[in-house]
Amino acid sequence: AQSVTQLDSQVPVFEEAPVELRCNYSSSVSVYLFWYVQYPNQGLQLLLKYLSGSTLVKGINGFEAEFNKSQTSFHLRKPSVHISDTAEYFCAVIMNTGFQKLVFGTGTRLLVSP
Amino acid sequence: EAGVAQSPRYKIIEKRQSVAFWCNPISGHATLYWYQQILGQGPKLLIQFQNNGVVDDSQLPKDRFSAERLKGVDSTLKIQPAKLEDSAVYLCASSLDLGAGANVLTFGAGSRLTVL
Numbered sequence: 001a002q003s004v005t006q007l008d009s010q011v012p013v014f015e016e017a018p019v020e021l022r023c024n025y026s027s028s029v030s031v032y033l034f035w036y037v038q039y040p041n042q043g044l045q046l047l048l049k050y051l052s053g054s055t056l057v058k059g060i061n062g063f064e065a066e067f068n069k070s071q072t073s074f075h076l077r078k079p080s081v082h083i084s085d086t087a088e089y090f091c092a093v094i095m096n097t098g099f100q101k102l103v104f105g106t107g108t109r110l111l112v113s114p
Numbered sequence: 115e116a117g118v119a120q121s122p123r124y125k126i127i128e129k130r131q132s133v134a135f136w137c138n139p140i141s142g143h144a145t146l147y148w149y150q151q152i153l154g155q156g157p158k159l160l161i162q163f164q165n166n167g168v169v170d171d172s173q174l175p176k177d178r179f180s181a182e183r184l185k186g187v188d189s190t191l192k193i194q195p196a197k198l199e200d201s202a203v204y205l206c207a208s209s210l211d212l213g214a215g216a217n218v219l220t221f222g223a224g225s226r227l228t229v230l
Binding site for chain 2: 004009034036041042043044045046049090092101102103104105106107
């Protein structure tokens, strides 16, 4: 069974500092990987996705993520965060076989302070 | 394009009462999903429709939850009777087709249920 682990439930960071949100997955087959962001009282919005090709994926709002097959990771990074980046971030995975179901991690709350 | 519409946004009920949530997906999207997001957890898929047929409902508590998508467009999720542990945000999403890997899910704002 596929699973997604986000080890950090909360990441505090100062404005303009870099940030990395960690995501690891478990799967014996190829996967599609996603990062979603959820602002307070809003639905989930896609930040970026990895389907195939280049392992470095760039998304909206200056975020990027790198797919590392050997470490089964898909960490999200941003070189300089803004107050407005404060939100919940979810990593998600689909196994590329048979029925494709999107499975989410437990989320990481990014808290950006001035 | 218009997004995924959900209503009501908020609902408070007593345990053992019933509640229904409505979702209207993006026009032309064949696949519709209902997710349950309990506070502090990631969203969990309850049911997935392809047009008006059920693709996966393996995690739907069928003794109390039901969902339908009769005309392959909008959908209703019902809970009867509600339990305290059903307090959550119910997210509806849609995508163009199956194979959600390439067809990205678009989510609605969610319906927040509080069961007292």
